[in-house]
Amino acid sequence: MSQARELAGRLAWVGVDWGSSNLRAWAMAGDGQVLARAGSERGMLSLAPEDYEATLLATIGDWLPTEGRLPVRVCGMAGARQGWREAAYLSVPTRLDELARGAVRPTVEDPRLDVVLLPGLCQQPDDAGRRFDVMRGEETQLAGLIAREAEAAGPVCLPGTHAKWARLEAGAITHFATFLTGELYGLLARQSVLRHSIGDDDPTEPGCREAFVAAVQEVAAAPEAFSPRLFGLRAQDLLDGGLPTGRARGARLAARLSGLVIGLELAGARATLAEDEVVTLVGAEALCTRYALALEALGIDSRRVDGEAAVLAGLGLAHAALAHHSPTP
Amino acid sequence: MSQARELAGRLAWVGVDWGSSNLRAWAMAGDGQVLARAGSERGMLSLAPEDYEATLLATIGDWLPTEGRLPVRVCGMAGARQGWREAAYLSVPTRLDELARGAVRPTVEDPRLDVVLLPGLCQQPDDAGRRFDVMRGEETQLAGLIAREAEAAGPVCLPGTHAKWARLEAGAITHFATFLTGELYGLLARQSVLRHSIGDDDPTEPGCREAFVAAVQEVAAAPEAFSPRLFGLRAQDLLDGGLPTGRARGARLAARLSGLVIGLELAGARATLAEDEVVTLVGAEALCTRYALALEALGIDSRRVDGEAAVLAGLGLAHAALAHHSPTP
Structure with a gap:
């Protein structure tokens, strides 16, 4: 025992x-x-x-x-x-x-x-x-x-419910900022009017990767459009004959919502990056892979360090x- | 009977x-x-x-x-x-x-x-x-x-749970967009980590008007900072010795949250306005007064039409x- x-x-x-x-x-x-x-x-x-x-x-x-x-x-x-x-x-x-x-x-x-x-x-x-x-x-x-x-320096992102972006310099943390990304996703997907449209997030469904990347790029280019893009998900579900049906439909809209909230975070975090800086992602593999894809869509390189380690x-x-x-x- | x-x-x-x-x-x-x-x-x-x-x-x-x-x-x-x-x-x-x-x-x-x-x-x-x-x-x-x-034309804003911005022209509606403003406020104030800090919204509390206006201007100037400003409300409540106590504290943070979500809406809607256009606000008096103040903080004139009428x-x-x-x- x-x-x-x-x-x-x-x-x-x-x-x-x-x-x-x-x-x-x-x-x-x-x-x-x-x-x-x-x-x-x-x-x-x-x-x-x-x-x-x-x-x-x-x-x-x-x-x-x-x-x-x-x-x-x-x-x-x-x-x-x-x-x-x-x-x-x-x-x-x-x-x-x-x-x-x-x-x-x-x-x-x-x-x-x-x-x-x-x-x-x-x-x-x-x-x-x-x-x-x-x-x-x-x-x-x-x-x-x-x-x-010992030489770790520059921008570090720890994705999560309350994602953190920190800047390291010579063994010290000099600045940090918290983004409500994971919590916003959960509230919008499960408690808002969008809950009628957002399905299970499954990046392996066809078209989800493209929908995610497009949403990241849209919001990063025009963060002021974040709020209308949210309701636009609901409207798209009601009107868009081009969406797949069933499970794939909910997954597609979930991928887009994920791209919108992560895109908003990256729009804010990007403003603090110097040219060609590599972002260190610390966390679990699936979430860091998603962030790496979003960063890549904005032309930003990243590397991952395991969160448990x-x-x-x-x-x-x-x-x-x-x-x-x-x-x- | x-x-x-x-x-x-x-x-x-x-x-x-x-x-x-x-x-x-x-x-x-x-x-x-x-x-x-x-x-x-x-x-x-x-x-x-x-x-x-x-x-x-x-x-x-x-x-x-x-x-x-x-x-x-x-x-x-x-x-x-x-x-x-x-x-x-x-x-x-x-x-x-x-x-x-x-x-x-x-x-x-x-x-x-x-x-x-x-x-x-x-x-x-x-x-x-x-x-x-x-x-x-x-x-x-x-x-x-x-x-x-009959001559009503230009941008019209109908504030609410799902705020609408429409453009009128010669008796027709030509474009519109929906902003999730009221719903976002409700979710953040009552269901997110911010619920521990956000009190009853009361614009008559001292400092609330100023906190609201400052938040509108901050987000309109940098919509990409919307998400970190949200968590910043919680951090401010934990750390800021300059905040009032009790009811006034919760009202102050509620005013700031209201300014952040309305500011994000106006950042998006402003991009569709021509120079010197006057926005027609349609709705109840208290909410329209709040929107008029936010618009004024961005140098935009407005007028109100009663929603019931x-x-x-x-x-x-x-x-x-x-x-x-x-x-x-």
Whole structure:
């Protein structure tokens, strides 16, 4: 029943990415190897502070050793004010190998747990073009990117519900901006008048790739047309005899909607790119492939770094630093 | 109990604007005077075709005369394919005094009812910049605008859940476009991550007018920044020590969100305006006042026409035309 025995002697620490709607945990060897994975749908939005320890034990209890304390390093919304315990934001610009500096220890009852929550980043407006913004979780991926590639620099995009664009320079993050792309897609596809037209997104359906690319280019060329193009999807569904029928029809319109919202993001992000800069995409393969296609449609090169590898490198960096630092008790 | 007696001898016809989520009805004298008003929350989205007659009778049954048939002239979503009976779209460009041409009579059982549903308009893409679009209800307001002011021409904006911008020329509508403005506001304010920050919209709170105007100008100048400005509202709420507290804080952020979504609409609509054109706003006073302020912030003049007066003039025009035409039985 317990995994503790098979992990015994190899498990060095546990990494956790605890977001708004779920958590993912990794059992880590000292050399950075992933020994086991676990997860739960109990994210910050469904938890009170006193629920976190029990949720953590329910998720990784099987990994706990019979003696000694297991280091658990947590990034994400668990460190928000409304989370387990607040790990106050570090201000941008900041070096990314210093996240452990802002870490805090929540109170835990189980003597086997040594839990540390990493801070997020905040940005205040200034004359250098910065604006109010916050992140929690993505900073650890960025720290991991730099841990893996010391020379990583330039624009980095982390696609998602709240997509982040960050600029890295000499081991530091200098600017970032959040785009509501994934959330906008979900609201429009499932809650707006467009829900009657938008089907399951399936880029393998014929014509979907072309519809996606065309929409990206349309909005990037004329972002002011974003809103009428949205209702235009509904009108096209009502009027366009050239659309396929059935499942292919809904997929075609979903591809177009995806292109409109990602195109709006790229129209905004593109304004911050220097000529010929290569964008580093950090995330899961399918979503990064979609972003790479959209960027390519605008003549922008990109490369991908795996999101899980990045967050584990970032958590590992913090774990190593905490062996020297002692976080706020 | 019945209003029929007091309306007797004066009631000539009934006008109905039957939308997706409600219906409004007016008892009309032959000279265009409104004798009584009624309404219901039973819009197209909550009705099957066989429910319409009973809903109409529950709403205006008190007005029905003891003998003879009462003309009931209906615009809006009741004439949609998923409504009472489909009144097929007329294609743009079209003259607006010809709506009766596309009217249909749904089957009714009550011998006192003579019901006619007016058509909506559709637009097909072409080389003149038209794109797929549809409207149902607003065309009757536009017809009424022209019935009241034969010389009405140029850009007309009808703010709302799905705001319409139309161009009138010599009694005809030549182009139109739909902006998802009201629906976007509702989704963002009540269903997105911004719901934690957006309060009740109250333009009388100090600073709200200025926040609204600044947001309109920001997005009109840089529509590509729409998406990061949205998340910026949440970040500002978390970080900005300069915001007021309590109710005023939520109202301030609501004013800014309203400015962002209306600013995005105006950025798109502005591209279709000739220099020094005056925009005719058709709708309710509060919303039109807000749009007038936004337009003014972009240096665009506007004037307002009351939305109820416009729809009644449009329905009256159709009623008069139907005395000569006979709609599709």
